[in-house]
Amino acid sequence: MASLLRIHALATNTFREAIRNKLLYTLLGFSFLMIASGVLLATLSYVEVDEILQDMGMSAIRFFSAGIATFVGIGLIHNEVDRRTIFTILSKPVSRTEFLLGKWAGLTFTVWLQLALMGIAFAIVSALAGAPLVSDHFLAIALIGLELMVLVAIATLFSAFTSPMLAALFTIGLWMIGHLTRDLHALAQQSDLESVGLVGSWVFQLLPDFEVFNKTLEAVHGLPIERGEVGLAVAYAIGYTGCTLLLGSMIFSRRDFK
Amino acid sequence: MSSKAFQILAMLGFVFLTGWAHARVPLETRADRGEDFVPAPAAVDAASLGFDALLADYYWLQAVQVAGSQQAVDERVARHLGRLVDVVTTLNPHVGHPYRFAAVWMTHSRAQVLEANRLLERAIAFHPDDWRNHFYLGFNHFYYLGNYPAAADALEAAMDLEGSPGYLPRLVARLKSQTGDIEVAEVFLRQMLAGTDDPQERVKYETGLDEIEIEHKARFLDRARAAYRALTGRDIERVEDLVTGPHRVIEQLPDPEPEAIPAPLRRGSVWQIEDDRIVSSYLGARYEVHYSHYGGQEGALFGEETNRPEASAPEDDVREHAEGEGA
Numbered sequence: 175m176a177s178l179l180r181i182h183a184l185a186t187n188t189f190r191e192a193i194r195n196k197l198l199y200t201l202l203g204f205s206f207l208m209i210a211s212g213v214l215l216a217t218l219s220y221v222e223v224d225e226i227l228q229d230m231g232m233s234a235i236r237f238f239s240a241g242i243a244t245f246v247g248i249g250l251i252h253n254e255v256d257r258r259t260i261f262t263i264l265s266k267p268v269s270r271t272e273f274l275l276g277k278w279a280g281l282t283f284t285v286w287l288q289l290a291l292m293g294i295a296f297a298i299v300s301a302l303a304g305a306p307l308v309s310d311h312f313l314a315i316a317l318i319g320l321e322l323m324v325l326v327a328i329a330t331l332f333s334a335f336t337s338p339m340l341a342a343l344f345t346i347g348l349w350m351i352g353h354l355t356r357d358l359h360a361l362a363q364q365s366d367l368e369s370v371g372l373v374g375s376w377v378f379q380l381l382p383d384f385e386v387f388n389k390t391l392e393a394v395h396g397l398p399i400e401r402g403e404v405g406l407a408v409a410y411a412i413g414y415t416g417c418t419l420l421l422g423s424m425i426f427s428r429r430d431f432k
Numbered sequence: 433m434s435s436k437a438f439q440i441l442a443m444l445g446f447v448f449l450t451g452w453a454h455a456r457v458p459l460e461t462r463a464d465r466g467e468d469f470v471p472a473p474a475a476v477d478a479a480s481l482g483f484d485a486l487l488a489d490y491y492w493l494q495a496v497q498v499a500g501s502q503q504a505v506d507e508r509v510a511r512h513l514g515r516l517v518d519v520v521t522t523l524n525p526h527v528g529h530p531y532r533f534a535a536v537w538m539t540h541s542r543a544q545v546l547e548a549n550r551l552l553e554r555a556i557a558f559h560p561d562d563w564r565n566h567f568y569l570g571f572n573h574f575y576y577l578g579n580y581p582a583a584a585d586a587l588e589a590a591m592d593l594e595g596s597p598g599y600l601p602r603l604v605a606r607l608k609s610q611t612g613d614i615e616v617a618e619v620f621l622r623q624m625l626a627g628t629d630d631p632q633e634r635v636k637y638e639t640g641l642d643e644i645e646i647e648h649k650a651r652f653l654d655r656a657r658a659a660y661r662a663l664t665g666r667d668i669e670r671v672e673d674l675v676t677g678p679h680r681v682i683e684q685l686p687d688p689e690p691e692a693i694p695a696p697l698r699r700g701s702v703w704q705i706e707d708d709r710i711v712s713s714y715l716g717a718r719y720e721v722h723y724s725h726y727g728g729q730e731g732a733l734f735g736e737e738t739n740r741p742e743a744s745a746p747e748d749d750v751r752e753h754a755e756g757e758g759a
Contacts, residue, residue: 218493220629221529226489233486353481388482395526 180268184276185283191253192246192284201238201245202288208234209295213303224305225394231296232390236318239292240349243285243322247329248341250277255431271423278330278419285322289315306396313404314393320411321387325349327415328382331422335429352384386410470515473522480523488524491516495530499537499632507540514538514547521554528562531555535568536624536633545576556589564627566590567600571620574607584608597623614719618644642690646712647719649686653703653710656682671703671710688712 192198212230216223251274254260263273293315300307328348332341351358355378362374386407389399470491480487495516502509517534520527531551538548549572555565570586573579584607591600599619606616618641625637656674659681661667668674674682688701689712701714711718 215489215493219489219496221533222489222492222527225485225527226493229485229489233483236482350481354478357478385482391485391524391526394485395524397526 177269177272180272181276181279184263184268184273185279188250188277188280189284192281195246197245198242198284198288201242202291205234205238205292206295208238209292209299213299216303224300224303227303227305228296228300228311228394229390231299232314232394235289235292235296235315236321236388236390239285239289239318239322240325242288243281243325244329244342244345244349246284247281247326248333248338248345250281250330251333251426252338252341260431270427270429274330274334274423274426275419278327278415281330282323282326285326286319289319289322308393308396310389310393310396310399313399314389317387317389317404317407320407321384324382324384324387324411324414324418327418327422331418331425334422334426348382349384352382353388355381355383356385382414383410470512470519473519476519477522484523488520488527491519491523492527492530495520495533499533499630502632505537505632507544510537510540510544514544514551517551518547521551525554525558528555528559531565532568533630535572536628536630536636539572539576542577545572548572561593563590563593563596566593567596567623570607571624575617575620580607614644614647638692642692643715643719645690646688646715649688650703650710650712650718652686653682657710668705671705689714 209231212227212234215230216226219226251260254263260273264270293312296311296315297307300311325345329341329345332344336344359374359378362377363371365371365374389403391397392399476487476491477484495513498509498516499505499513505513514534514537517530520530531554534551535548538544549569552565552569552572555562556569559565566586566589570583570590573586574583584604587600587604587607590596591604603616603619621637621640621644625634625641628634628637653671653674657668660674660679663681664679671685674680675684685703688703689698699714701712703710704713705711706716709718
């Protein structure tokens with residue numbers, strides 16, 4: 175219980191720190207602009223206007239929220255080390271694992287908050303343009319929230335042992351790979367060599383599969399989002415986040431700050 | 433050489449290099465130069481990073497701009513549009529209209545029609561309840577490939593779907609009885625016209641309907657000609673013989689141009705006899721069931737699996753109708 179309170183305190187502090195980051199507001203501003211610009215883009219087509227508007231909005235939400243998660247997340251621990259505040263924190267009865275979890279929870283809450291703001295902007299633009307809005311749109315946005323939770327965990331992992339620049343490269347790289355793993359897996363399964371298929375399966379299990387959380391196409395085109403798939407996505411997000419944070423904690427515990 | 437002089441010389445060198453290179457960079461894009469670059473659908477799909485729908489929209493808007501910027505969609509442009517729609521529907525197979533958009537334009541060769549049919553079959557796989565995709569597939573089989581059984585099968589699949597027109601069973605019956613003629617083509621074209629708001633598509637279908645209207649009139653004159661022969665024992669020398677002299681068989685010649693053409697756009701066309709057939713100089717050829725201005729082939733444009741029977745001779749029509757329509 176005491177541990178949870180310490181994590182909560184660290185998360186609150188991280189949230190306060192994150193919302194003072196000007197980069198967050200810049201990306202948020204651009205996302206609003208992109209969501210609204212869907213109205214203009216949609217007018218270029220004489221059919222599928224609502225779909226184009228909402229595709230644009232959903233893509234802007236996914237792209238900018240991933241950007242915020244990555245670029246705000248990678249500096250979390252480095253800033254503490256750089257300003258030497260980490261020594262003050264760790265000199266108190268706070269474990270390194272609690273510190274890492276607090277950082278992750280604070281940033282996850284921050285990106286969820288900005289995701290909610292983007293979702294509201296999306297809903298307002300859709301409503302003003304007369305595009306249909308159903309519960310599946312919000313379910314798709316909630317699934318983006320799960321993707322961000324995993325992405326923040328990955329950013330936290332890399333920021334635990336490397337520089338912000340490298341952490342950004344690794345996190346962006348994994349985010350991109352995370353959207354390609356299904357194709358890579360399918361490609362490996364087509365090989366005549368059994369070993370290639372086997373390695374492909376292992377890599378597929380090891381690397382994140384962010385397409386699990388991508389239900390924007392279904393939401394925009396009014397296709398049903400299976401609730402069972404949503405449940406599995408939640409389980410996958412919790413599992414992958416747990417593994418990543420555990421690994422991050424193990425590495426961070428051995429890190430020498432001298 | 434002093435370091436300052438070297439810097440100035442280097443600066444001049446770079447300025448010259450930049451200016452030289454920039455002056456040679458083509459200002460037009462590859463598409464502007466007619467290269468019509470469209471990446472492979474599978475490559476775009478793999479590189480989309482989950483933004484499939486957004487990229488599909490991008491390529492769809494490109495297709496709309498390409499079609500909208502043309503005076504007439506020729507074979508090259510139609511091929512380009514087909515590739516764009518293939519990318520769009522690979523990235524997002526749940527789109528609706530792009531499949532039919534491709535089918536409308538990809539009509540310049542047998543290969544294009546078959547490609548359009550492949551896209552329509554993908555549309556049917558993802559929208560099995562939308563009768564329009566079946567209808568467009570049937571239209572392609574009938575109008576361009578002359579494959580009546582395939583056309584009948586496609587329309588039969590559309591018959592029971594919600595929103596399908598009530599005349600489809602009759603159309604299927606006609607196709608199954610191998611009696612596809614201009615009436616069938618007319619029904620198809622009217623439905624295609626009713627189903628589109630695109631100005632260029634409308635022009636295409638209206639042109640087809642205009643040709644059918646003139647063919648109806650030409651067939652009327654064929655029947656009058658047969659009646660003239662029956663009455664006088666000889667053939668007409670000029671089309672005007674049908675309305676002049678002691679053996680005239682009709683009151684007046686029908687308008688050789690479509691009724692809908694406004695007066696300022698009329699060309700002063702006339703009826704004439706060419707290769708022993710009565711034709712309007714407005715078209716210069718008879719409508720031969722399918723889209724005649726693609727070279728005027730009889731029967732299917734690109735068909736090789738045609739099951740269409742031999743076209744009935746105009747004289748046969750006359751025997752059926754000569755007594756009824758002014759002859």
